[in-house]
Amino acid sequence: MSMINLEQFTQQFSLMLNSQKELSQLVEDGRKLLGELVSQPEWFLPTLSRLVLDKAFIASQWQSIDANDIQLFFSPDKAFSVRAFIWEPGVTYPIHDHGAWGIVGAHINQLREKKYARIDDGTDINYAQVKLTADAVLSPGETTYVLPLNDGIHQMQAINNQVAVSIHVYGPPVRKGFIHHFDPHTNTLQRVYTPANYKQTLAIKTLGSVPSSWAEDVLQSALKSDNPEYIKDECRLSLQKLKG
DSSP: OOOOSHHHHHHHHHHHHHTOOOHHHHHHHHHHHHHHHHTOSSTTHHHHHHHHHOHHHHHHSOOOSSTTEEEEEEOTTSSOEEEEEEEOTTOOOOEEEESSOEEEEEEESOEEEEEEEEOSOSOSTTBOOEEEEEEEEEOTTOEEEEOSEEEEEEEEEEOTTOOEEEEEEEOOOSSOSEEEEEETTTTEEEEEEOHHHHHHHHHHHHHTTSOSHHHHHHHHHHHHSSOOHHHHHHHHHHHHHHHO
């Protein structure tokens, strides 16, 4: 069957996942499927219209880590999701990693992808060295991929002064809640959260800068709560800062 739209793609991708392929084969076969989808120019156009005119559709978009992330499909069994990313020319998006495997296809206009490898030992949570390992231009219909954590560090950007759109398929996360942004000029990395979690972590970091027993009590209470582990990590860091 010739694939021409998102619904057909997700059906075929679900069948492929159910075949229990090894990750390397899954990525290879998934790139072929995604390449077919992103080579079709018409199916994404109604999404652009809805983003402009359909307030309910806009409101349904949950606040993800990346503001340019457009959610298109989530499989009922949470095995994969499909998103569109819209890239503005002249905007430098940070070098970042991923919490899951991902397959990426250029769809509207060209994109530049730079891949990086982390070369430090990872023992310092605020320090990271990355080196450039690949630099490529993707035209509509061409695909790339990322793997979780340090095996998926890259940077994407629009080129030729044109807004670009890429379509991404992500598997289930092996690390939830945040990604890392890397700065190769200062050899630093930063945890980046969703907007809701970001406000919480900002408050936690502020408490770590307020030397008082009250601040320590709040952080200790947060540690005993049902907060996810990545929030508790921030609490521990702030407590360490309070204790000097």
